[in-house]
Amino acid sequence: MERLDRAFEKLLRHHNFAFLEAHSGAIYGVWDNFRLAYLNPGWFRFAKENDGEPRISKEWGLGRSILDCVSGDVKVLYQTKLNACLNTSEVWSHQYECSSDTVYRCFHQLVYPLVRRGGLIIVNSLVIEELHDPSKRQAMAADESVYIDENGFICQCAYCRRVKNYSVAERWDWVPEWVRRCPDNTSHTFCPACFAHYFPMATTDA
Ligand SMILES: [Zn+2]
Structure with a gap:
């Protein structure tokens, strides 16, 4: 499955691509319209460990909008935050919870604006994982x-x-x-x- 849009690679020139590839967490890149243009191996690993495969690979390929996974209020606010990140060229750093029924998980997410407001790279790192x-x-x-x-x-x-x-x-x-x-x-x-x-x-x- 294709993981990187070649045209998008040019926007990553200020990032260490080897680091993005080797990162243990899920990292994805999107164009300025929030459509997926890059998925690192950690993305697929996370999907597999959380019983998301083969559905994730089938439904979340390059070109899919990351806003499709949210709706209503959540979509409006998430879109506002991502747009602010693109337009101000400021990194958005926050923590979020993504727990399962048995395990508490907290992730740190960094959203980096890319050159010429061309897109974003979104880095997710696990910070806490413990039983509830x-x-x-x-x-x-x-x-x-x-x-x-x-x-x-x-x-x-x-x-x-x-x-x-x-x-x-x-x-x-x-x-x-x-x-x-x-x-x-x-x-x-x-x-x-x-x-x-x-x-x-x-x-x-x-
Ligand atoms: Zn809540």
């Missing part, structure tokens, strides 16, 4: 009577993957069953804690 601590994260049962809104949707945070509890105001719960298998009637947004943490700029503007 049940004292900090109480596992709740997948009880539809508590977590489904009036339109029949479960609302899950796109980052921490907690779900909104409709029986108690401002409560978001950890429901491992829905992290393992995301139901079809799930909509993704941000819980207030993640929104404030990841998008402080947007919070100030609002």
Whole structure:
């Protein structure tokens, strides 16, 4: 499978390509329209270790927009951040959670603008990986009577993957069953804690 658009390689001249290739985490490059132009071997390794293959290789080839993996509020905010990175030529550095039902994982993401605003290179490094601590994260049962809104949707945070509890105001719960298998009637947004943490700029503007 093709991993690098030859034309994109020219934009990487200020980066050490051997380093990008050898990095243990997933690294990907996108054009200024956010379509994939480069995938490092770490991308495929991550997909394989997380049971994403062969689906990832089949569906996420060069040319696919990285914004296709998000929707709604999440898409709007992510796009705003990426555009700011392109237009200001400032690196966007942040941490995000990407846990499974059993393992807590925290990643550091660096988004580097490339020359002449031609695209971005996105570097993901694992910083914490440990079993969930049940004292900090109480596992709740997948009880539809508590977590489904009036339109029949479960609302899950796109980052921490907690779900909104409709029986108690401002409560978001950890429901491992829905992290393992995301139901079809799930909509993704941000819980207030993640929104404030990841998008402080947007919070100030609002
Ligand atoms: Zn959250």
